Amino acid sequence: MAMTISALDKLLFCHIITFCRTHKLTPLAKRISASGDGHYYVYMAVGLLFLHPQGSQFFNLMLVSFIIELPLYFVFKNAIRRTRPCAAFAGFDSSFQASDKFSLPSGHTAAAFIMAMAITSTFPALWPIAMSWALAIGLSRIALGVHYPLDIVAGIGLGVVVVILAEPLI
Template identity: 40%
Template sequence: MNILQNIHAFDVQTFSWCMARKHRAKLTSMGRAVSFTADGPLYAALAMILWFTGYHTLVLIMVLGFTLERILYLILKRGFKRNRPADALDNFNSFIIPSDQFSFPSGHTSGAFFVAYCVSEWFPGLNMMLYLWAMNVGLSRIFLGVHFPTDTVIGALLGSACAATMIGVLA
């Protein structure tokens, strides 16, 4: 249990450092827009565009991979039941209302890294832009006050692992 306490202490310290940044208000404002790009409906729109432009294998990988990712995400979310920063820290309120109760792992970050991995496999020229976007999604979730840093790190690993698995199986 000591290792989990150490991780949480590091997370709180890092989170507090992020919240104390001079330009946090501007980062939070930008974070809302970046976070919105990782909402589910935009992924469905992307899948439709890819389907109608002939990328059927990529869409199949994305649909099956997202199914795997969401199952694992829900198992982790309900298994760990880690409180969000607003519930875990005194005198702190997040800048948005999260869609669920628990913070570990970050679903937005997981989804963003999943999409970045999958799409960059088909369009390698977009690799840098996609991963920069995915990293910014993770950072936005921290600056919006709904996730601790390790929530986003594990989200990134979860999304990437699910994408790698599905591409390995289906491509």
């Protein structure tokens, strides 16, 4: 069963990569992925903290969520040690440099879903935009060749679960 899931994951990865490269979506994927870099989250949280009445709720939820998520992320990443697709396929050319050599779970996706869940919790009317953006971050990581689809699913799960755990603490 595990072999079948892994094979299906790799097949789906190949289809997504082929589609993205055929339609020249790599530059767009790079821009979307970059929008999920951590420093933007800090700018947003601090800006809302000072500029919006619900900013402290958002800031605290985001902070506690990342305090829970980061150790879990490092434990999972280093315990599972799944090789990134850009290193696993012979002759595969990824014009994108990943931050480390392991792929499961996707840290960018986990962080994006923490942000999306925090936005949804604090500003419910923005949930479609927040969730669409977070999903685009995950898909961009596949399009760049640095994650398999199951890495993205694991990142989504990690991000969503830690916010659910963090909310009662706020």
